[in-house]
Amino acid sequence: MTQLDVSEAPAPKLGRKRDHSRDPEILDAALEVLAEEGYDGMTIDMVAARAKAGKATLYRRWASKGELVVDAVACMKKNDLDPARLPDTGTLRGDLIAMIKPRSIEDAEKKMQVMAGLMSVLTRSPELAEAISQAIVQPRAEVNRILFRRAIERGEIPSDCDIDALSMVSPSMAAYRTMVLQKPVDREFLLDLIDGVILPAVGIRPPY
Amino acid sequence: MTQLDVSEAPAPKLGRKRDHSRDPEILDAALEVLAEEGYDGMTIDMVAARAKAGKATLYRRWASKGELVVDAVACMKKNDLDPARLPDTGTLRGDLIAMIKPRSIEDAEKKMQVMAGLMSVLTRSPELAEAISQAIVQPRAEVNRILFRRAIERGEIPSDCDIDALSMVSPSMAAYRTMVLQKPVDREFLLDLIDGVILPAVGIRPPY
DNA sequence: TATATACGGAACTTTACGGTTTCGGATAGC
DNA sequence: GCTATCCGAAACCGTAAAGTTCCGTATATA
Structure with missing residues (x-):
């Protein structure tokens, strides 16, 4: 990495922005499923279905099941x-x-x-x-x-x-x-x- | 069940008897894997390998992973x-x-x-x-x-x-x-x- | 109103594991 | 030593879930 990281706001001229507006619903859904089924019992499909989201949407935001779960757990802190x-x-x-x-x-x-x-x-x-x-x-x-x-x-x-x-x-x-x-x-x-x-x-x- | 259960010793004339002599090693192996990996992380192959037994041997003795685990847990009581x-x-x-x-x-x-x-x-x-x-x-x-x-x-x-x-x-x-x-x-x-x-x-x- | 973008949904791929079957070799009883 | 039986190893099958791709639709911005 000799190049500086200049990945700031690459000028999205048109269309919808990739906000994270659906994160809360998804994380809440993940927590519910997690509480009911445990880590291994929880499937991405279950979370997506409960959040009324597509599985692809989850993977656009989190790289893996593990990262989603870590995020979901962390968001319990706000309560x-x-x-x-x-x-x-x-x-x-x-x-x-x-x-x-x-x-x-x-x-x-x-x-x-x-x-x-x-x-x-x-x-x-x-x-x-x-x-x-x-x-x-x-x-x-x-x-x-x-x-x-x-x-x-x-x-x-x-x-x-x-x-x-x-x-x-x-x-x-x-x-x-x-x-x-x-x-x-x-x-x-x-x-x-x-x-x-x-x-x-x-x-x-x-x-x- | 109108018939009495008379499944006692159906006269094995020849060959080796099906004792349960390897049960302890297998149950101990199951407990070890269980402690290290958890229920979902534990696989039958792991247990078989650790007990130096064949997977088939486990299934001849226990109908499912669940029953093996229940037995393994129960056998902790003797300690x-x-x-x-x-x-x-x-x-x-x-x-x-x-x-x-x-x-x-x-x-x-x-x-x-x-x-x-x-x-x-x-x-x-x-x-x-x-x-x-x-x-x-x-x-x-x-x-x-x-x-x-x-x-x-x-x-x-x-x-x-x-x-x-x-x-x-x-x-x-x-x-x-x-x-x-x-x-x-x-x-x-x-x-x-x-x-x-x-x-x-x-x-x-x-x-x- | 037009368009780029993200979304939900579903089909698809891959991998891993539970469970079954097969088979050659070992072993205990005869 | 003979033979029925069990064993360990490995191949095999079916399913389920992680992760990917694709597409028609909805939506926010221009």
């Missing part, structure tokens, strides 16, 4: 909550319970199903593993870390709490329950988890 | 420890730490990898889900339940502990760490888990 706008009720228990909302339960369920469908591919696709980590794993852990840190700053829980371990409790147990036990991660389960494991672990006991 | 012969050190912490042995760490790692490879298929194969549950999930939870129950009987921890939730903490976090975070479930991690989450959650604090 998750802003760490700057977390509930702040004044108590750790209040914050944790305030996180339990039908909307976020639903969103988490979908993400878990997608992750389950990608599990077997993770080890052989570092790209995909990274996408999953960025879109799901890290944000979830970060949210918990923030809540625990605030509780420490308030003096509500001891400052020598193992935050790294504690922030993984909820994601781990929710994932295990969905993927392995195949039981619902509902409000009841989450309340039991908070009052039966997490709060006891940081020394908070009833009465609350 | 796991007898609930009647668990460590009994007199303290919960002693018991939990006594469970950390290179042998069991290694065994657990293999099981987690197999489970990861089957994750996406679980929802569509109740047979397989049941096999996994019997071979891995239930035994692991049961071991923990026993240790917690004994601690309650000793009066070491409160009797109103949420044993159902607590017995899932270790399996959940180990699974998450292996499958999702792709980090090793080593002695250090398990010690941090015990001292940073489990023991605090049941009210046991240093000095031990």
Whole structure:
């Protein structure tokens, strides 16, 4: 490459531009199929059919099934909550319970199903593993870390709490329950988890 | 079926008997491939090659790939420890730490990898889900339940502990760490888990 | 309104794998 | 040693899915 890359806007004089306006529908369709069928069960035809698009359209935009999936996973990140706008009720228990909302339960369920469908591919696709980590794993852990840190700053829980371990409790147990036990991660389960494991672990006991 | 099933020993007069002497090698090979490649990545040829067996031999014994995998998963159960012969050190912490042995760490790692490879298929194969549950999930939870129950009987921890939730903490976090975070479930991690989450959650604090 | 472009749909190619069959050689019982 | 039976290897078949090509149509820009 002795030549500079000057592939900028090669003057399309006429006709329709190749915008990526259909990307969202396609990526959403891919996520749905992925959640239902898993990586190997998902076919390009299924995705195209669900997005009411042609298979060729998908291949004009993504070079392979793998790249489409990585993109789809990455786009899950936009749904998750802003760490700057977390509930702040004044108590750790209040914050944790305030996180339990039908909307976020639903969103988490979908993400878990997608992750389950990608599990077997993770080890052989570092790209995909990274996408999953960025879109799901890290944000979830970060949210918990923030809540625990605030509780420490308030003096509500001891400052020598193992935050790294504690922030993984909820994601781990929710994932295990969905993927392995195949039981619902509902409000009841989450309340039991908070009052039966997490709060006891940081020394908070009833009465609350 | 008005006729009784009298398919017992139809008098093989001559030649070699069809014993199942090669089953263990084949099932072990299947487990290895399963752990490395996942369900969809595993091919019958791979298993046959690794077991130095012919593909036909596998199909003489199992009707399909699915049945072979179910059998292979089920045969993992024989490796796991007898609930009647668990460590009994007199303290919960002693018991939990006594469970950390290179042998069991290694065994657990293999099981987690197999489970990861089957994750996406679980929802569509109740047979397989049941096999996994019997071979891995239930035994692991049961071991923990026993240790917690004994601690309650000793009066070491409160009797109103949420044993159902607590017995899932270790399996959940180990699974998450292996499958999702792709980090090793080593002695250090398990010690941090015990001292940073489990023991605090049941009210046991240093000095031990 | 005219036209270049992208789109949906469908036909097509290639490859890989599940499953079957065949066959020469090994092996256990007679 | 003889023979029925099983085994491993390899060829073979059918199907399904990744990826490509083609075409008639819709659409945005001029």
